[in-house]
Amino acid sequence: MKNIKYIVFLATFSLGIFGCNEDWLELSNPNQQTVTSFWQTESDIQKGVNATYQSLAYYDGTFFRFAPIALDLRGDDTESPSPWDVLANTGQFKLANTTIMQQWLWIAFYGVTFRANQVLAHIDDVTFEDESYKNRLRGEAQFLRGLSYFYLVTFFNNIPLIEGDFETTDDYYQTQADPDAVWALIVSDFQAAATNLPDSYGSTDLGRATKGAAYAYLGKAHLFMQNWSEAATAFTEVMNLGYSLMDNYEDNFTEAFENNEESIFELQFDRNVGGVVLGWVGAPGADWSLTTARAITYAPAPFGWNDVAPTRWIVDEFLAEKTIEGEDDPRLKATIFYNYPGATLYGQSFEEVYATDLDKLGVKKYGNSESGRVDEKDWRSGVNERLMRYSDVLLMYAEAQNELGNTNVAAEYMQMVRDRANLPDREAEFAGLSQEGFREQLAHERALEFALEGHRFDDIRRWGWLSDASKLEELKSHDSEFEGYVAGREYFSIPQSEIDINPELIQNQGY
Numbered sequence: 001m002k003n004i005k006y007i008v009f010l011a012t013f014s015l016g017i018f019g020c021n022e023d024w025l026e027l028s029n030p031n032q033q034t035v036t037s038f039w040q041t042e043s044d045i046q047k048g049v050n051a052t053y054q055s056l057a058y059y060d061g062t063f064f065r066f067a068p069i070a071l072d073l074r075g076d077d078t079e080s081p082s083p084w085d086v087l088a089n090t091g092q093f094k095l096a097n098t099t100i101m102q103q104w105l106w107i108a109f110y111g112v113t114f115r116a117n118q119v120l121a122h123i124d125d126v127t128f129e130d131e132s133y134k135n136r137l138r139g140e141a142q143f144l145r146g147l148s149y150f151y152l153v154t155f156f157n158n159i160p161l162i163e164g165d166f167e168t169t170d171d172y173y174q175t176q177a178d179p180d181a182v183w184a185l186i187v188s189d190f191q192a193a194a195t196n197l198p199d200s201y202g203s204t205d206l207g208r209a210t211k212g213a214a215y216a217y218l219g220k221a222h223l224f225m226q227n228w229s230e231a232a233t234a235f236t237e238v239m240n241l242g243y244s245l246m247d248n249y250e251d252n253f254t255e256a257f258e259n260n261e262e263s264i265f266e267l268q269f270d271r272n273v274g275g276v277v278l279g280w281v282g283a284p285g286a287d288w289s290l291t292t293a294r295a296i297t298y299a300p301a302p303f304g305w306n307d308v309a310p311t312r313w314i315v316d317e318f319l320a321e322k323t324i325e326g327e328d329d330p331r332l333k334a335t336i337f338y339n340y341p342g343a344t345l346y347g348q349s350f351e352e353v354y355a356t357d358l359d360k361l362g363v364k365k366y367g368n369s370e371s372g373r374v375d376e377k378d379w380r381s382g383v384n385e386r387l388m389r390y391s392d393v394l395l396m397y398a399e400a401q402n403e404l405g406n407t408n409v410a411a412e413y414m415q416m417v418r419d420r421a422n423l424p425d426r427e428a429e430f431a432g433l434s435q436e437g438f439r440e441q442l443a444h445e446r447a448l449e450f451a452l453e454g455h456r457f458d459d460i461r462r463w464g465w466l467s468d469a470s471k472l473e474e475l476k477s478h479d480s481e482f483e484g485y486v487a488g489r490e491y492f493s494i495p496q497s498e499i500d501i502n503p504e505l506i507q508n509q510g511y
Contacts, residue, residue, distance in 0.1 A: 039122040042133070048122075049137050052115040052144045053207070057267050058288065060280045061108025063385045065293040069308065070105055070155065070492070071454030076478035077314040077447060078456075082307040092484035097496040097511055104281070105155055106495050110162075112148035116141045117163060139196025143209040146189030147217060153182045154224070154458060157491040158508055161185060175504040183225055190218035199241055206259045206268070207384075212241045213265035216388050223396050224462050228403040235397040238264070243390040245420045250334035253365045255383050264388040271382040278379055295381035298452075300337060300362025302353075303346050303375040310336045310361045313478035314451050317444065323422040331421055335451050337362035337369075345369050365452050391417050391449055395442065402438045407431055410438060417449055439463070461490045486510050 038044050056062050072078045073091040080091045089095045095102065119141040128134035152159050160174030161182050194214035201208050219234030244261045251257035259266065268290075275287030296304045318332035328340070337343065339358045343350035346369050354360040366383050368376060394413045402410040411430035418426070430441060446459055465471035466485065475482040488510020499505045 039118075039125060041126060042128050045119060045123050045126055045134075045137050048115065048119040049140045049144075052112060052119065052141060053267075054284070055108065055111045055115055056144070056148075057269065057290070057292070057385075058279045058284050059104075059108045059111065060293075061104030061106070062112070063267050063292065063294075063387075064279065065297060066101065066104050066108075067151070068294050068385070068454055069297065070101060071457065072308055072452060075456030075460065076475050076482065077311055077451045078308055079311050079479055079481055080307060081309050082305070084307065087307050091479075091481040093481070093486065093489040094484050095493065097493045097499075097507070102156075102492045103495040103497055105492065106152075106498060107281075109148045109152045109155075113145050113152075113162060116145035116148065120145070121164070135196040136198060139193040139214070140209050142189045143193035143197065143214050143217070146186045146193065146214075146221075149182055149186050149189070150217065150221060153179055153186070154461075155492050156494060156508065158494070158506070160505075173502050173504050176506060183221060186221050187218060187225075190214050190221060194218060194237070207266065209265060212238050212243060213388060215241075216264050216393050219393070219396060219400075220388075223400060224458075226403075228400045232397060232400040232404065235393050235400065238390075238393045239397070243393070245391055245394075245416070247420070249331050249420060252386055252389060253334065253383065255368075255371070258384045262390045263384075263386050264390060264393065266387060267385040269382050269384055271380055276380065289380050291380040291382055292385065293379050293381070294385070295367045295383065296376035296379050298363040298365075299367050299369075299376045300345070300360065303369075304367075304377070306362070308363055308452075310363060310452065311479050312361065314447065315361060317447055318451075321423060324424055325422070329421055329423065329448065331448055331451070333364075335363075335365045337364050346374055347372075363452055386453075391420070392455070395446055395449065399439075399442055402435055402442065405435070407433060407435060407438050410442075414442060414445055417445065421448075466490050 039048075057064060060066050069087060070090065073080050073087065074093070078091065080088045082088050086095070086099050086101050089099070090101055120138065123134065123138055123141070126134075149159075149161075157179050158176040159179075159182060161177035162174055163185070191214075193209065194211050197209055197211045197214055199211050201210070215234045215237040219231045219238065222228075222231035222234060242261075243264060246252055246257065246260055246262045251260065252262055258268075269292045270290050273290040275285075276289050277285065277287045278291075278293070279288040298304060298308045300306050300309070315332065315336060315338060318329045318336075321329065323329065332338070333340070337345050337350065338361055339350055339354070345353065345362070345364070350360075351358065366381075366385070368381055368383065394417050398410040398413040401407070401413070408431040411427045411433075414430060415425060415427040418424075430438060433441065443459065443463070447456060450456065460466065460475065465475060467487070472482065472485070475485075488508060491508050493511040494505055494507050499507060
C-alpha cells in the first residue's frame with residue numbers, strides 16, 4: 001500500500017536559493033500562507049513534514065528523474081547512449097558548469113533541506129497534546145535533512161551548510177563548509193532521528209522514515225567517513241529490528257511487493273494518486289501525477305528512451321559464477337534485458353524485437369515490463385524507489401567488519417546475500433581471504449546486488465579507485481566513459497548560476 005499523503009506546501013523556492021533578496025519575501029498572493037500565519041498547529045507541522053517528503057519525489061532534480069540518473073551514469077555498470085548531451089556527458093565526466101544536471105540537483109535537494117529546516121525551526125513554537133507525536137515529526141524532519149545533505153555532499157562535496165530557516169537576509173549568502181562539518185551534521189541528524197522515530201508505522205503511514213532507516217543511513221554515513229566501529233554498531237541496530245531478505249530478488253523492484261520486509265526506506269509513487277500532469281519544477285498542482293519518469297528514461301528503445309544502458313562488463317560479472325544448479329545468477333534477469341532462450345520484454349520476444357542486434361542490453365530493473373503495459377511512453381511509472389534495502393545493510397556491515405579485521409564475520413554476512421541468489425556457499429573461502437582480497441570480492445558482490453541502483457559510483461569513489469592509477473585503468477576497461485575522467489570530477493561542479501548569484505561560492509577542482 002502507498003498511503004503517505006504528500007501535501008503541497010512551501011512548493012516554490014528560488015532557482016538562486018542563496019541569492020535571494022528582500023523582494024523574495026514580498027508575496028503577491030494575499031491568500032498565501034506566511035511564516036507568521038502558518039506554523040500554528042500540530043497539523044501545520046505535519047504538513048511541513050509531508051511537504052519535505054514530497055520534495056524528494058515531485059521535482060525533476062530529485063527521484064522523479066534526475067537523481068537516479070546522476071547516481072547511476074557515472075558507474076561502470078552503466079553507459080549512456082542518449083542523444084541528449086546532458087545525459088551522455090554525465091557518464092563521460094564532461095558536463096559543463098552551466099548544464100541543468102547540476103543545477104536541478106542543487107535546487108531540488110536544497111529544497112528538501114529548506115523545508116526540513118522550516119519544520120525544525122518552528123516545531124517548538126507549537127503546542128502538542130502528545131509529546132511522542134511531536135518527537136516523531138521532529139525525527140522525520142531530522143532524517144530528511146540528514147538524507148538531503150548526504151546526497152548534496154556526495155554530489156558536490158563543497159557545499160554551504162544551512163541550518164537556519166531563511167527568515168533573515170543574513171542567511172542568504174553562504175560560504176561553503178568544510179565537508180567534515182557537513183558529515184558531522186548528517187551523523188547528528190541521523191542519530192537524533194533514530195532516537196525519535198518508531199520502529200514501524202501502520203498502513204496509513206507507509207513510506208515515513210523509521211528507526212531502521214535512521215540507523216541504516218547513520219551506518220552508511222560512518223562507512224563513508226571510514227568510522228568502521230561506529231558503522232558496525234549502527235548496522236547492528238538495524239539487524240536487531242527484524243528486517244529480512246525477500247525470497248525473490250526481483251520483488252524489490254516492482255509495484256506488487258512494495259514496502260516489503262527488505263525495504264528500509266523507499267519513496268512512494270502511485271499512478272492512482274493525483275492527476276496525470278507530469279511535474280518538473282515550480283509549485284505543484286493538484287493535477288500533478290505522483291509518479292516517476294525513471295522507467296521511460298531507463299527502458300530500452302523502442303519501449304523507452306534508452307538514456308541509460310547496462311555495460312557489457314556488468315553482464316559478464318553476473319555470468320562469471322553460476323548458481324548451485326548451474327544456472328545464470330537470477331539477479332541478472334531481474335536487472336537487465338539480454339538475449340537468453342525465451343527472453344521477453346513488454347510482452348514481446350527479445351529475438352524478434354532485436355533481430356538485427358541480438359547483443360542488445362537494456363535496463364529491466366524498476367521498469368514495468370511484466371505489468372501488462374506495452375511500453376513506458378506515458379512517462380508515468382508507479383514503482384517505488386527503494387533507497388535503502390536490508391541487503392545493503394548486510395554488505396555494508398560485512399565491509400565494516402573486514403576493515404576491523406574480522407574477515408570471518410564479514411564472510412558470514414556476505415554469504416547471506418549470496419544465498420538469496422542461490423550461489424555456492426563460499427563462506428569458508430572468503431573468511432580465509434586477506435583484508436585486501438575480501439575488499440575485491442566485496443566490490444564484486446556489491447556490483448551484482450546493486451547494479452543500476454545508484455550505489456556503484458559512490459562505492460568506487462569512497463574506495464579511492466579514482467586516485468589509484470591501476471584501478472582507474474581497470475574502470476576504463478569496464479566502461480570507456482571513464483576515459484573522460486580528470487581529477488576532481490568525481491564530484492559535480494557547483495552550478496555556475498549559483499556562483500553568479502552568490503559571490504561566496506568557489507568552483508570545485510577540475511572545472
